Structure formats: structure tokens, C-alpha cells
Amino acid sequence: MKIVRLLAVFALYALSMQILANSTSDLGSLGTPDIDDIEYPDDEEPSERELELGKILFFDTRLSRHQNQSCATCHNPELGFSDGLANGIGSGGAILGRNAPHLYNLAWSVSFFWDGRAGSLEEQALGPLVSELEMQMTPKDVVKRLEEVKFYRDEFTHIYGEISFENVGKAIAAFERTIVSDNSAFDQYLAGNKSAMSPSAIRGLNVFVGKGRCTKCHDGANFTDDSFHNIGIDNQDDGRFEFDKSVQFKGAFKTPGLRNIIMSAPYMHDGSLGTLEEVVEHYNQGAAGVKNVSPLIVPLNLSIQEKADLVAFMAALTDPVVVQRPSIPK
Template identity: 40%
Template sequence: MRASILILLVILTLATGSENVWAGEITLSTQCPASFEKQAGHCKLRSIYTDYASLQSAGVGGLKTGLPPLREGFSAEQMDLGRYLFFDPILSGNGKQSCASCHSPDKGFSDGRPRSIGASGQETTRNAPSLWNVGFLTKFFWDGRATSLEAQMKGPLYSTIEMASSPEKILANLNGNKEYRRLFALAYADTNVKNAEAKNASATSINIEQVYHAIAAFETTLISLNSRYDLYAHGVPDALTKPELEGLNVFRSFVARCAECHTPPLFTNQQIVVIGTPEAAGRSFDPGAGAISHDPNLRGGFKVPSLRNVELTAPYMHSGRFATLRDVVSFYNEGRGHAVPKNETLHLHWHIHEPKLSNAELDRLVDFLKTLTDESFKPQRPSVVPSGLPLMLNK
């Protein structure tokens, strides 16, 4: 009899939707994430780079070049709420995908595929970019069409070939979940009355801007600035091996010119450049930023990606065309425009030439790129999410 009652309760729970699909009470962290300190109720980044006077925008980026501003102003609770939302399939149209499905912490916040798989099982059009250090960026998507974290996340959330949801569906799901209503009330209540209002949080309505804000808050915590390269940059001379130092010298040389686009310390200058990288076999030419701006000079142009944790984010390029870092550096070494389709006339970036690096120099470049790996502040994946839905893990 007892077993029958339990089975009936399970059936009723599944039938009533998200209101009763509840994993139990979740507590939002009141502590700022690693590398952040609390100031006036908000979490502020602390890094040696923030103490350097020169900014990345001032030049090529020396070893002690400072960082551009980080998007800040978030509380610890908002960051932690965003973490739960990031991993929760409740945001997708089919309840089976989360942000982490295409941006897995275990794959450098990418997904290990040439192109991601969306809600319908259809392949998306481009490779999933890493989210490490995304809070420093001012351009988003491969074609640079978004200028804020909030604007960026609307793309995958509402694309029919990605998460295939809508603002109305997201709000219905979240407001229909008592745990999320409580958590949003905690994260967005006035600090002085937060605890007093928590008991009545179930009556609070969630708005879509809070959803975007919370996810953006979490994304700004994805800081990777403690690699072995960073130790070397901050004055630890033996942090890099001799082959890695040789690779750094090639990277910064006026022959290879890698650092002029992949500018330290973020290892991107965030510019749109045309390099003539090939598409995958059988795929049509991707006009990139040219399709957004309608500027013929930007046809085939894409945003310079950061190289932080690049060792973890294969395959590479907007199309996922190259399987290894060695393939990538070889592409740059094979000559200006060698992979441009014959029916395309592209305005290639002037840095794209023919450096004629030796095989040993290419190997040293790869050695150096691997020194940019740092996952010391990788966030904890929640064991359960407020919706009670199964975590869709991409390992």
C-alpha cells in the first residue's frame, strides 16, 4: 500500500508541471566567488593585472599590461542564482537543454563539437565559443553582432535551432516554480529587507530582465588569469620551460605577429578580422560579420577569439574546421588567402601573410599556447537545479 501511494505521488508530481517539480530548498551563496571580494554589497575582481597602469587597448600587450574593465556590480546571490540558471534545462523549449549543454565547464566552456546540436537535433551554424573571461568582452558572437552579455544570451535562448524557447515560456516556467520565485526574491530584494521578505517570496513575480541579469552575473565569474603564462608575466622566470619561452618569442615576433590580434592579457583585441579560414567540407561560405554590417570589407570576417584555455576547446575556428592547435598554426603558415574559395574576393587582414615558420617553430607555438590553460576558478556544477529537471551533462 505504501509503495502504491509513493508511485501515485510521483505520477501526480510529474503531471502538475514545474510548480511541484522541486529538488528541495536551495541556499544561494552570500560569499563572492574565488578572485572576487565583497565591496558595498557587490563582488569586485581582485587580480594583479588590475594594478597595472597600462591598458590592453594601448598597444600590443606587454607582460604587465592591464585588463580592460570587467562587467561588475553584481551581488554574490545574483552570481549564484545565475549559476543555477546556467545549468538548468528549464530555460529551453523542450526542457532538455541548458546553457551548459553547449558551454560545458569540462570542455573549456565550449562543447567539443565542430558545431553544436540544438533542441531539434539540428546542427547549429557555428562552433560554440568559450566563455572564459567573457565579462571583459564588448563584442559577442563570432560576427560581433551583440554588444552586451544580455543581448548575446537572447540569441541561443530564442533560436529555433538552439534552445528554442521564448520569453513567455521562460517566465511561465520560472514563475510556476516556487523555488525559483523564492531565489529570485532573495537575489533581487533590497539588501536591508532581504531576510524579512524571504518568507513571502513565493508571491514575487520574476521578470525577464532579472533572468538575463542573473546569467550575466554568473558569466562574469568565469575568470581565467592564473595560468603558468601569468606566473611568468608577473615575474616568476621559471614558470615556463625553455620550449615554451621559445614559443612565446615566436608568438610575439614581428614575423608571426600572433600577439597583434591575440593581445595579452586577454589574448584577443576583440576586433573583427578577415583571415580566409576554410569552411568544413560540404558547407557553404559563411559571410560572417559582412552579413550583419553589409560592409564588403568585412565579408568573411569574424571576431578574434581569446586564446585563454584554448588547449581545451577543440575543434577550432568559427566552423570547427581544425581538430588540433597544430592544424591552426599550420593554417596561418601556409600563405595569404590559400584557403579562400575561388569565387570569393575577400579583403584579408594585413597581418595574414606567409611567415614561413619552421616545423620546430610551429611546435613551439603550440607548446606556448598550452601554457594559457587555467581552470583554477572553474565553478562548481550544481548537483541539483531548482526546477528538479535532470541535469543535461556534456562531459
């Protein structure tokens, strides 16, 4: 009897080891982002001075009409570069139409905003400034406000030759490219530290690349295909379709990267899901019956354990980026 019990324990141990051993296989393109793969505008890395200017602009409320909001209001470093709200709030108090996305590892991205309407980080950085609902400025207002400050006059002249709206975008984008998260438990696990991730997170990784079908969209070093999918959140928002009338883009939104995702709740383009558990359950259900839903979204039949493991794996993608808030020039 004792021998049988011992054999059973051994068999269970061997099985669990098999599961863990499988964890590093077939990860597809998942990996740790490579700084060398960042493509800078004109292949020129920014100077320290440009980065500091961009950082100060990012936190300066002068860039909003009522001087009550900066980029960091909706993309707050302490809230996972998001704002903790389902939908953001504009400088004039208007409720915005979509959830504020996080800013982690956008240096590797090629399209921006939930609908991908900006083709560069420079273009994206300027969008909210002149949005009628968000910061409610005009390019002229922005330049005028900055010209009143000696620090900005000096820095823009030194770095770019002049203050211009376009150069404001360059500086903010340069800073945003430094928001890099690449040393999570998952990255340490990939680097060979097999105890960096919990057994639950390792099982979650297997579900992530396998039964969970997550890598159909959340692939690559930043866990995004930079593509647009209708994932079955039915809220009458056409998403990408507004800019490209191809039928597959009806209700489709950009796949967000998942690094530090546990820090930027709530989730989805409308902020309608409050927790990662709800997100996993949404995909588990498969959005059956939702019009125009992507064929990639199908019921998953995940067990309670598998769902918990998936969340544990996403938590293992956490590597916070600490940003010291700068003094804003008078």
C-alpha cells in the same frame, strides 16, 4: 680542441640565454587581466545571491524547449566551456552553423557571438534561449517555466523584484563574468617566476609576438583585439558582414581569446580545425588565394620547431576554471 669545444658550448649557451632574455621584451599589450578593469552594468558588482542564481540558470535544462539542454550543454565547464563538437546541436537536434565558443574572460569583452551581434553579455546570454535552432524558447515560455518553481520565484523577487526575460539575462551574465582565468604559467612567468614556462613555451612567446604575427589580432591581456577578421576559412559564412555591410567584414569573425584555448578544441568559427597544430599550420600557409582574406594574414615561413613552440606557448595559457555543478531546484 677541448678549448674550442668549450667555447662552442659557451657560445651556444650564451645564445640560448639571449633568446630567453629577449622573451620579456616587446610583449606589447599582452599581460594578466586586471579584475579592476571589469566594467559591470551600471557599475554595480553582482551580489553573491545573484551569482548563485545565474549559475543555477546556466545549468538548468528548463531553459530549452525540450528540457534537454542548458547553457552548459554547449558551454561545458569540463570541455573548456565549449562542447568538443565542430558545430553545436540544438534542443531539437538541428546542427548549428558555427562552433560553440568558449566563455573564458568574457567579463572584459565588449562584443559577443562570432559575428559580434550582441553588445553586452546580458544580450548574448539570452540569444541562444530564443534561437529557433538552439534552445527554441520564447521569452514568455522562459518566464512561465521559471514561475512554476518556488526557488526562482523567491530569488528573482528578492534580487530584481520580478521574474522577467531580461532579468534571466542579467543573472546568467553575472555568473559568466565570474569565469575568470588569470593564473596560467604565462601569468606566473610575467610575475617573475621565470621557470613557470618551459624553454619551448618561452621561444613560442617570442614567435607569438614576432615572426608569427599572432599579436596583430590576439593581443591584450586576454589575447584578443575583440575585432573581426577574415582569416581565410572559406565556408560561405558572411560572419560580421551580415550586421555591418562594410567590405572588410565579409567573412570576418571575432578574434577569440586564447586563455585555456588548449581545452576548447576544435577550432575556428566552423570548428573545421581539430588541433592547435592545424591552426598554426593554417596561419603558416597564409590563406593565399582566399577571397576577402584580411591583409594581416600572410605566409609566415615558420620552421617545424617554431610551430611546435607556438603550440607550447598556447598551452602555457592554461588555467582551468573549476565550476561545481549546482543542484537544480525542483
